[in-house]
Amino acid sequence: MIAEQDLRPNERATDRPLRADAALTFIGKIRTPWMSREECPRQGRQDGPECRLVVEAPWDAALDGLEEGATLEVLYWLNRARRDLLSQSPAHVEGTRGTFALRSPARPNPIGTALVRLERREGPVLVVRGLDCLDGTPLLDIKPERCAHSAPAGADQ
Numbered sequence: 001m002i003a004e005q006d007l008r009p010n011e012r013a014t015d016r017p018l019r020a021d022a023a024l025t026f027i028g029k030i031r032t033p034w035m036s037r038e039e040c041p042r043q044g045r046q047d048g049p050e051c052r053l054v055v056e057a058p059w060d061a062a063l064d065g066l067e068e069g070a071t072l073e074v075l076y077w078l079n080r081a082r083r084d085l086l087s088q089s090p091a092h093v094e095g096t097r098g099t100f101a102l103r104s105p106a107r108p109n110p111i112g113t114a115l116v117r118l119e120r121r122e123g124p125v126l127v128v129r130g131l132d133c134l135d136g137t138p139l140l141d142i143k144p145e146r147c148a149h150s151a152p153a154g155a156d157q
Helices: 059-063
Strands: 028-031 050-055 071-077 085-088 111-122 125-129 137-144
Touching: 050 059, 050 137, 071 125
Parallel strands: none
Antiparallel strands: 028 050, 028 137, 050 125, 071 111, 071 137, 111 125
């Protein structure tokens, strides 16, 4: 349990037990240069440093067809984030806001998402730019940019 003294001014947390009623499969890990939240950028940048999506077997076989230079949507599990905050007082914003009004990692289901540029593939590793998560973050999913492979209007998807 996270201590009450870890709250910033005006933040509120719930004491309601968190339910676990979904199962996720981690498909790999993300390697970034950031070891602490203080070092990590608030938002990823397409001109940021190279990061690596290390995809574990058997999921590495699902990487076939990804093209260098493509924009990918990466979903990841922010495993070191708080999950009990109802309101937050972010350092970069004046005042307090509800958790769902922020892109903060602290949320009931700490799923991170970023649009990244694929620099190259090295076997089961995708080298990308544009991430904003800590080194070792569990990888949930990789999807091509929404418009990249869209079906014609009226077609079943």
